[in-house]
Structure formats: structure tokens, C-alpha cells
Amino acid sequence: MKLIHTADWHLGKLVQGVYMTEDQRHVLRQLVDTVEREKPDAVIIAGDLYDRAVPPTEAVDLLDELLERIVIGLNTPVLAISGNHDSPDRLNFGTRIMEGRGLHLAGQLRAEPRPVVLRDEYGDVHVHLVPYADPAQVRHLYGDESIRSHDEAMRAIVTRIEASMDPAARHVLVGHAFVTPGGEPQDNTSDSERPLSIGGAEHVRAEYFRPFHYTALGHLHQAHYVLQDNIRYAGSPLKYSISEESHRKCFYVVELDAQGTAAIDRRELVPLRDMRRITGTIQDIETHSVCDDYVFVTLTNDNPVLFPMEKVRAVYPNALHVERRPEGVRVRDAAETAEGTGNTPERRREADPVALFAAFYEEVKGKPLEEEKRLLFADTYGEVFKEEGDAV
Numbered sequence: 001m002k003l004i005h006t007a008d009w010h011l012g013k014l015v016q017g018v019y020m021t022e023d024q025r026h027v028l029r030q031l032v033d034t035v036e037r038e039k040p041d042a043v044i045i046a047g048d049l050y051d052r053a054v055p056p057t058e059a060v061d062l063l064d065e066l067l068e069r070i071v072i073g074l075n076t077p078v079l080a081i082s083g084n085h086d087s088p089d090r091l092n093f094g095t096r097i098m099e100g101r102g103l104h105l106a107g108q109l110r111a112e113p114r115p116v117v118l119r120d121e122y123g124d125v126h127v128h129l130v131p132y133a134d135p136a137q138v139r140h141l142y143g144d145e146s147i148r149s150h151d152e153a154m155r156a157i158v159t160r161i162e163a164s165m166d167p168a169a170r171h172v173l174v175g176h177a178f179v180t181p182g183g184e185p186q187d188n189t190s191d192s193e194r195p196l197s198i199g200g201a202e203h204v205r206a207e208y209f210r211p212f213h214y215t216a217l218g219h220l221h222q223a224h225y226v227l228q229d230n231i232r233y234a235g236s237p238l239k240y241s242i243s244e245e246s247h248r249k250c251f252y253v254v255e256l257d258a259q260g261t262a263a264i265d266r267r268e269l270v271p272l273r274d275m276r277r278i279t280g281t282i283q284d285i286e287t288h289s290v291c292d293d294y295v296f297v298t299l300t301n302d303n304p305v306l307f308p309m310e311k312v313r314a315v316y317p318n319a320l321h322v323e324r325r326p327e328g329v330r331v332r333d334a335a336e337t338a339e340g341t342g343n344t345p346e347r348r349r350e351a352d353p354v355a356l357f358a359a360f361y362e363e364v365k366g367k368p369l370e371e372e373k374r375l376l377f378a379d380t381y382g383e384v385f386k387e388e389g390d391a392v
Contacts, residue, residue, distance in 0.1 A: 001120045002038065003172070006031060006251040007046035007218030008236035010085065012059030014051075015240060015275075015294070016320035021058045026272040027237045028066055031251055034267060035074050038253065041118055041125075043070055046218030046234065047083025047132055047176030054087065067103060077102035079116055081131040083176040083218055088131060109133040111141050113161045115171075122258040124169040128161050128212075130154075132176040132219075151183050154204045162211055170260035171211065176218045177204045181227045189222035190236075190244045206231050213260030222247050223266070230262045239275040242296045242321075273318060282308065288315050299324040354378050 009028065013020045035043060050059055070076050082088045082105075092107030104116050106129035115126035138153035139145060142160075147153050154177060165171055180186045183205035206227035209215040215231040221244055223235035234251050236244075253265040275294040278285065282305050285297065295316045299305055301324060312319045357377050358369040369377075 001118060001122070001125045001170070001256040002040040003214070003216075003254045003256070004031070004035065004040045004043045004251060005046065005214075005216040005232065005234045005254055006043070006237065007176075007216070007234045008048045008083070008221055009045065009063075010048055010051040010236060010238075010240060011062050012051045012055040013238075013240055018294075018318070018320065019056075019058065020238060020240070021062060023238055023272045025062055025065075027249070027269040028062075030269055031237070032066060032069055032074075034251075034253070035070055035076055039074075040076060040253065041120060042077040042079055042127070044127070044172075044174055044216045045078065045080035046174050046216045047081050048085045048218055049080060049083070049091070050086050052085060053090070071101055071103045075102070077104065077116075077118070079104045079127050079129060079174060080106070081129050081174050081176060081218075082107045084132045086132075091131075104129065106131045109137065109141060109157070113157075113164065117169075122170075124166070125172060125256060126166060126169045127172045127174060130157055130161075130173060130175040150177060150202050151204050154208055158208045158211075165211070170213045170256055172214045172216065172256075173209060173212045174216045175209075178202045178219055179204045179206050179209075179217055179226050179231070179233075181206050189220045189224075189247075190241055213256055214254055214262045216252075216254075223250050223252075229264065232264065237269050238271060239294075242275060242277060245276055275320075278316070282311055285312060285315055291316055292318055295319050297322045300327045302326045353381050357381075 009024065011021070011024060013024070031043075049063060067078055071078050080091075082091045086107070088107035090107070091105045098105065109131050113128060115128045118125045118127060133141070133153065135147050135149055135153045138156060139147040142156055144156060147156055154175070158173075161173070178188075180203050183203050185203055209231050210228075213230065217226070217231070217233045220233045221236040221240065223233055225232045232252060235247065235249060237249055237251070239245065239247055239249065249269045249271070250266050251269065253267060255263045255265075257263070273293050276296075277298065278295050279298040279300060281301050282299055283301075285299075293316065295312075295318070297308075297312050297316070297319055299308060299322065305311065305324060308322045308324065309319065312322050354374060354377060358374060361369040361373075
């Protein structure tokens, strides 16, 4: 059984006010070319097809173009789930009609899990589609008041799947979550991905996925495995923030043998334009060859530079950001920032909103924020955050 694992397309993505649609079409056509050339049994998309709940028309058109080419033109099933950026209801629309043609879109989590069954010469492969759902949704769906965290929600979901798994089949799980080896907190791989929870635990233990022959994950934007080789993130197909500068974007071609052992082949994607940092004086930069890359520029001139973006864009027409940091001006490292106030605009934007509110409360009231008020703020902020995400 040959499967292609991709994730986190984020169609409709804006980076510094620039739509990535042209760049997304360029790299995703490389994936489609692989489907045409290698004829896999299915393509798996592990969530975040869109970047927002109400995507722009260009994003919808691009997804329609890609799915039509893969499912209809190349007669290859597509198995996709919603991620935390998607609108589950919109992705769910018309799914029963489309399943007959090989397009399986799981927008909403179902109370009774039902796998998509694929077949090859060795028998059945059951693909379990687990769309993103926050703990409150899983708690309500299962009627289990003990589910309070993403870890508890995923454990409950996998337990239900395991209870009905056919031991004679091979099993693949497709999920969208923040999975770490032991469920311990870890930094995100990119600042372009929104957190899955506000003021609470969003991490899930990788051990829950041991019963599956392959686990195709989405949410984190850097391709990597977690705990063991067959539990993997495919990552995003493009760099969506400068924090992803060192990422090498790809998708996976996964082949399951008769016993379900997964052979995994990484296929790198070549972007239309790279995204990278450039540091130097404006005089140095003006000597560079003209380049279409998306660049974040740090100017090291001692004196202010007049019209810096205009000058940079004469060489780098797709420059996204320009700042000036004269040589000799030292930026505090992470350890120093942790020890200090960390009260720069950048740190404030990146801070946990609950921690930020707690610090503000203590500064104003002269006493620490009580746990009851902390939880109330976290719940309220989470609801507002979710409503604003759905309204974008």
C-alpha cells in the first residue's frame, strides 16, 4: 500500500500582507506530479487545508483545482481531516456525495469511529480520520466530564478506535494535534501556528499511537518523527514565517508491506521563492543581484536610512520586513529575556495571554492573580479567540 502524507497547506495564507497562493500552487503541483508519476493508493492531508475558517475565493479555487486533478483526473482517493484553522462544518458539506468518487473529508469528529477502507494485494488498510476537536467538544460528544485536556481527549478517541479495530487489517491514523514523546511541553516549530489552547495544556503523548502501523500528523510545520519512526509530521509545504527559515519542506511517500511495516521516503519541495534573513548595511545590500526571495532584512547602518524599504525592494522586490539594528547593539538572548522583564513588543506579542494578564493584574493590584480568576480569564479569552478565528 502506497500512501502520500502531506499536511498544513494553509491555503489563503497571508505573510506580512502578501498572499502565498501563487507559491502554494507551485509547490503543490509538485505533489500532484508525484501522484501522477507514482500512482499511490491514496493521498492523506492531515489538517489545515485552509488558513482560516472563511478562506478567500482564491484559496477555495486552488483547493478545488488540486482535488479535482487528484481525485477525478488521476483517479486517486484523497483522505483529509480538518485542522484547527479550518471550518469543520464547511469541510463536512457534501462529504457523503463525494466519498463515492474517492474524496473523504472528515470535518467533524464522529462519536462512533468508522475507518476508510483501502485494499491492496495483502488485504485491508483501515485509515482512521481524526479531525481536530478541542477537549470541550470531545467531552460533550462522548458525555465524559473527565476530559479536560487535549491529552485526555486524544486518549479517549484512540481508546474508542482500538475497541473496534480489525486485528487482520493494517491501520493508519490521521490526526491534527501537538504530539510530543511523553506529552511534555515543547516549543512550537513555528510562530505561524496558533496555539491549540489558551492557558492550558495542548500537548498529547505519542504513546497513544503505538497500535497503528503509521500515524500521519498535522499541526507542526517542521517535518519530523515523534517517539518512533512511524509517527510523523509531514510539515507545511511552504515556509509561512521567518521562524521556519531553516525548515526543509517536504511530503512523505509511505509504503506499507504485508505486515504493516512502513517504509518512508521523504520528498523535498522546491519553492518558487525562498524565505530568509539578510543582514548588512544598505550599501552592501544595494550591491546584491536582484532576487525574488521573500526576505526579512536587518540593516546594520549606524545612522538612520531614508526610505529603507524602497531601497531594499529595488534589489529584493518581495522584501517583507526591514529593521535597523546598528552593529555593536547587542540583543538579549533567551536566557536573559527570561530573567528580565521581556517587555519588548516582540515578546509581548509572543507571550501567553494568561501569563501576560497575570503580570498586568499583579502590577495594578499589587498581589498575584488568584487561580479562580486565572481560569476565568483563560476560558473567556479562549472563547473570544475561537470566535474571532471563526469570523476571519
